[in-house]
Amino acid sequence: MDAPSLSLAPPLPGRPRLADHVLARLHRVGDETFVVLFDQQRGVSFQVGMREWVLLSLADGTRDLEGIRLAAAREGAIASSAVIAAFLARLHVEAMLAGGAEPDGRASVASPDARPIDALAGYRFACDGRGVCCRQYATVVFSQLEATRARALLPLVERGGDRHEWAFTPRHGSIAIPACAVKHVDGACAYLDEAGLCRIHAAGGALAKPFGCNLFPARFVDDGEAVRVSALVECACVLRSAGQPTGDGLVPGDARTRGELPREVFVEVLPATIALTDTREVGREAIVAWSRAVLEGTFADGVAWLWATADAMERDGALPSPAVRCEHIDATAVLPWLRSLRAVLARVTAEARAWRGPGDVALNALEVMGDAIAALCDDGLLAPMLAAGPVQSEAEAFYLRANAHAHQWVAERPLAVQLRNLAMRLTVARALRRFHGAGLLTGEAFEEPVALVEAMCRGYGVHADASA
Numbered sequence: 059m060d061a062p063s064l065s066l067a068p069p070l071p072g073r074p075r076l077a078d079h080v081l082a083r084l085h086r087v088g089d090e091t092f093v094v095l096f097d098q099q100r101g102v103s104f105q106v107g108m109r110e111w112v113l114l115s116l117a118d119g120t121r122d123l124e125g126i127r128l129a130a131a132r133e134g135a136i137a138s139s140a141v142i143a144a145f146l147a148r149l150h151v152e153a154m155l156a157g158g159a160e161p162d163g164r165a166s167v168a169s170p171d172a173r174p175i176d177a178l179a180g181y182r183f184a185c186d187g188r189g190v191c192c193r194q195y196a197t198v199v200f201s202q203l204e205a206t207r208a209r210a211l212l213p214l215v216e217r218g219g220d221r222h223e224w225a226f227t228p229r230h231g232s233i234a235i236p237a238c239a240v241k242h243v244d245g246a247c248a249y250l251d252e253a254g255l256c257r258i259h260a261a262g263g264a265l266a267k268p269f270g271c272n273l274f275p276a277r278f279v280d281d282g283e284a285v286r287v288s289a290l291v292e293c294a295c296v297l298r299s300a301g302q303p304t305g306d307g308l309v310p311g312d313a314r315t316r317g318e319l320p321r322e323v324f325v326e327v328l329p330a331t332i333a334l335t336d337t338r339e340v341g342r343e344a345i346v347a348w349s350r351a352v353l354e355g356t357f358a359d360g361v362a363w364l365w366a367t368a369d370a371m372e373r374d375g376a377l378p379s380p381a382v383r384c385e386h387i388d389a390t391a392v393l394p395w396l397r398s399l400r401a402v403l404a405r406v407t408a409e410a411r412a413w414r415g416p417g418d419v420a421l422n423a424l425e426v427m428g429d430a431i432a433a434l435c436d437d438g439l440l441a442p443m444l445a446a447g448p449v450q451s452e453a454e455a456f457y458l459r460a461n462a463h464a465h466q467w468v469a470e471r472p473l474a475v476q477l478r479n480l481a482m483r484l485t486v487a488r489a490l491r492r493f494h495g496a497g498l499l500t501g502e503a504f505e506e507p508v509a510l511v512e513a514m515c516r517g518y519g520v521h522a523d524a525s526a
């Protein structure tokens with residue numbers, strides 16, 4: 059990372075640690091091992107070497123500078139107090155440090171045990187076992203127990219059997235917390251083998267894998283009436299499973315209430331009020347009723363429906379009828395939003411390019427998405443693409459159903475803005491589908507572009523908050 063002027067540095071916390079909004083991710087690309095520090099608040103990342111990571115992992119809020127120096131020396135990372143202070147000061151200028159061993163405050167609302175489970179009707183999931191989803195996410199979470207089991211089963215993987223820290227980092231910050239993130243090797247989970255299969259599964263059976271891997275693609279959202287269980291449409295298998303009678307249900311053990319779910323299942327709670335636009339919000343009950351009504355409808359053209367619904371929300375400041383008229387979509391209105399999305403994608407891709415290798419699925423996907431958006435924005439493809447309608451109408455319809463069932467379009471930004479983002483994702487997916495159909499794109503990751511674009515946008519924070 060570049061060194062900022064130390065004269066600007068505020069005083070270091072007495073017992074520094076990495077702030078919880080910073081994600082440290084361990085990577086090996088080829089023969090080089092390093093750690094990427096991703097700042098979730100600012101969407102920027104920095105790369106540090108393993109020696110710096112040793113220092114940083116020992117800065118866990120319990121040690122002052124001298125304590126960090128002594129602990130680092132025990133680990134073989136010899137550095138003077140001045141060097142450690144200068145390194146930490148560089149992070150502090152970037153607002154990546156906090157002080158003390160207490161985690162940052164996080165509001166959490168529990169879902170009551172009696173809440174009934176309501177799973178997406180008729181959906182069963184079958185994994186094709188090709189490991190695409192093991193290669194596309196920046197984070198794969200393990201519990202400490204799961205990490206210990208993986209290290210015991212496969213001690214030679216990244217020499218994790220010797221040291222937890224060689225295969226895992228804390229899920230966030232630098233305090234040792236119950237959840238950790240596995241190392242990535244050439245962009246994939248370290249436990250994925252060359253054939254695309256999970257080594258943990260092979261060595262210890264399906265139940266030895268992390269709980270989250272076995273739970274994928276289920277997402278659980280308590281909306282005040284029920285715990286809605288839907289599918290994250292982020293892998294080709296998720297779309298291919300739609301409408302198929304075989305596969306596994308989304309709910310572990312066919313639980314009927316929250317209390318019957320395994321405690322490891324994370325249930326998000328829908329907020330009591332939800333912003334529709336920058337100036338209007340509605341109560342959760344209204345969103346629940348609206349999502350239900352949306353599920354009853356049909357989507358002839360997913361992009362047109364999303365855009366027209368966002369238009370109506372911004373025009374009327376209220377939730378529109380799900381049967382909103384959406385016969386025509388104006389490309390000149392979409393273009394500034396697409397340009398804004400393009401700018402964010404370009405920044406994320408440039409950061410990924412700085413450290414990801416050429417065979418990396420995520421980098422490849424981000425670059426191809428950039429090409430698709432360039433074709434839409436610069437080559438006049440947007441208007442004909444919108445006029446032509448869906449390329450994969452069943453995939454788009456399932457994507458909207460899965461979103462509606464668990465209110466997945468409720469995000470940090472107003473609903474109208476999020477719907478425009480979803481419309482753009484489907485538009486980019488349509489362009490990718492055409493590239494694929496024309497033989498310009500190959501590879502299993504591009505077989506279901508709706509899922510790929512969704513995974514990249516959600517997983518890597520690629521979204522537009524306003525038109526350019």
Ligand code: SF4
Pocket residue numbers: 191192198247248249250251255256257258259267268271
């Ligand atoms: S633990 Fe196994 S299933 Fe989970 S991401 Fe890694 S390789 Fe894939």
